[in-house]
Amino acid sequence: MPKIYKQKPRHAWMQDPAFKDWLTLDPSDDLKCFCKYCKSSINAKLCDLQAHAKTTKHKSSASSFSQTNKITIVSSVSMKTSQKEAALCLYIATHSAVSPIDHLGLLCGNNFQDGGAMKLHRSKCTSVIKNILAPSFITLLKPDIGDAKYSLLLDESTDISVCKTLGVVINYFSLTRSTFLSIVPLEEGDAKTIANSLCQELSNFKLNLENLIGIGTDNASVKVPLKIFRVCDTRWLSIEVAVTRILKQWIELELHFNNAATNEKCFKAQTLHKLLNDDVHHLYLLFLQPELTQMQHITKIK
Structure with missing residues (x-):
């Protein structure tokens, strides 16, 4: 066979x-x-x-x-239309919640020239903010902060889905401005979780924790378990630290209060700028610092 x-x-x-x-x-x-x-x-x-x-x-x-399984190929949106949609998304992210974009998108599309091509609603607006605008601003923010000293403003919140979040605003000397940093998701609202999440977020932005010079919160006992310098209860013992810090940031402080005095017409900022712009005050603190340092050293020995 x-x-x-x-x-x-x-x-x-x-x-x-x-x-x-x-x-x-x-x-x-x-x-x-x-x-x-x-x-x-x-x-x-x-x-x-x-x-x-x-x-x-x-x-x-x-x-x-x-x-x-036929796939309908939709013609691509022009760059000009994409720029208009991105501008509306940026306005929404800055000034309001996302929900008004449903009506605002229709309003712009029906009443403005060349606006008919815009198709912008909540889902698309949210996606543009999260996937296009946010990464772009983060890319610009990291080099702008660099190795500068900075401070943080923290506020914990709970959204409508009952998820805890931590809003973080960063203040630092910049030629642009101080700005919102991020919203950090939290598993719990206790001090340890907040501290760990905040440290991880600072690490993601490659920010040195040693450059953090202050934190502002509305519940410091819960939100600030970090090892950050604290002013001594005896006021005169903290003068040396304050003088040293001011001298290290003299130029930055002078520029900061100059901008505040010019742009915000703030009287306190004008007064502080005059003091920082005076060489006599600078020389006085330079003379005073080593004496204060020696006094601080003697106090610690005792």
């Missing part, structure tokens, strides 16, 4: 342009192929595959399959 040759499917058939769209391996039989259109098994022979492709059943199934 002659030996019957059993041929196995070849992977090259799966790459053949005539078969690749519908041919695959049969999961129930290693010696057969499977047609995805007809949902049927085929002998692993090239002649059988070619014959199956010409059958009426296969052609009909292929036609139905192509119609079911």
